[in-house]
Amino acid sequence: MIQTLKNAWKVPELKNKILFTIFALLVFRLGSAVPTPFVNTEALSAYLESMSGTIFGLLGTMNGTAFSMAAVFALGVQPYINSSIIIELLTVAIPALERLAKEGGEEGRKKISAITRYTTVAIALLQGFGYYTIMRTNNLLSVGDVNGFWAGFVIVITFVAGSAFVMWLGEQITDKGIGNGISMILFAGILSRMPSLIQTIYQGVYNSLHPLTPEALESLGEEAAAQLQRSRFELPIWGLILILAGVLAMVLFVVYIQNAERRIPVQYAKRVVGRKMYGGQSSHIPLKVNMSGVLPIIFAQSIASLPATICAFAGITEQSEGFWGGFLRVFDANGFIYTVVYFLLILAFSYFYSTMQFDPTEVANNLKKNGGFVPGFRPGKPTADFIRKVLNKITFFGAMFLSVIAIAPIITGNAIGQDSLAIGGTSIIIVVGVALETSKALEAQLMMRHYKGFLE
DSSP states (O other), rough: OHHHHHHHHSHHHHHHHHHHHHHHHHHHHHHSBBBBBBBBBHHHHHHTTTTTTTTHHHHHHHHHHHHHTTTTTSSSHHHHHHHHHHHHHHHOOOOHHHHHHHHHHHHHHHHHHHHHHHHHHHHHHHHHHHHHHHHHHTTOOOOTTTTHHHHHHHHHHHHHHHHHHHHHHHHHHHSSSOOOHHHHHHHHHHHHHHHHHHHHHHHHHHHHHHHHHHHHHHHHOOHHHHHHHOOOOOOOOOHHHHHHHHHHHHHHHHHHHHHHHEEEEEOOEEEEEEEEOOOOOOOEEEEEETTTTTTTHHHHHHHHHHHHHHHHHOOTTTTTHHHHHHHHTTTTTTTTHHHHHHHHHHHHHHHHHHHHHOOOHHHHHHHHTTTTOOTTTOHHHHHHHHHHHHHHHHHHHHHHHHHHHHHHHHHHHHHHHHGGGGOOHHHHHHHHHHHHHHHHHHHHHHHHEEEEEETO
């Protein structure tokens, strides 16, 4: 990838695209550091840190440090991603939208994009109001009258405007920069959490190499010493090695699976028109092993964290008595039951999303119309059944890959005794996937500019 960037930098047009992308990401990071008015950011960060096992943990992972400090771009690209997923599902469910997407051509795609933008604003409005409600309920505002209409109006409108601007910025990166703009912004948001993670690791290793002496503990008093030992994080050298080796193995695993695909051979029949012969070519249908991307993990984590989120809104914690307190203790985000449920949900959503994204019957019918066939299978239903069988097999391997990536950080965090260092599989898949996608986009543009066949 470094060599690809060097070669692209030598091409003036690609150099301008790279510079525009860097400038746009700097604007995004600037907006992610500007706090929203009337918000007590220190109290909010402490509150969200205590809600790590809820849906807020996922939002913090996707939107970076901007979410925890309620910045102008706190919602990030999350409303746009949710809107895209909703419209994509509705396109399959509603015939009018399906016809608009398939038969509308360029005009149809523009209408779908416009509907997605309007839905993004609506979702941002709902999320912004929900975020403000949480801050007002838990006294996280920095104004005297926490129920004031003006404070709520400014906060919600700021969140909505920031989300709309981020959506527009992503579209500008797609048109004038390199790669997918939304993916690049998501990439920048996730990487923004790296400095704090590195600082935590460094502090943990330092504390492990410099343990507290009995004399120092005695000088603090029994109660203060016990509290300090509970909050003090120590990361031994073997734990650091385990983290580094685990991250490296996960990155290599993600790169391998992201590029893996199953190719179904396709042969086109020969036909004679006049004095010319057409057809007879050999091709293939590429089926990616990880066809659904990171969406099954996002869906599974959202649903698995729903009980903890509802209990958090109701003021129930693991220390609470009764049924729900016991439920939270059993369904802990780092416990065995949560991990099993999380694993099964990823499997289920992987099959669901691959079914929504790829229709074997439609592919078989298109092959039949164009005179293509899979060797050894009759056109039509037998071909569709074969493609469906192959799709189910590779979907299983892709789902297992996502499940392993998702639960590996939980196991690692339990092994070293520090949950905050559990580097999410979602983040690694997104970061590695965006890096591979950007590299391929640059290579494709370089190949177009060096291919002499277009000029000769």
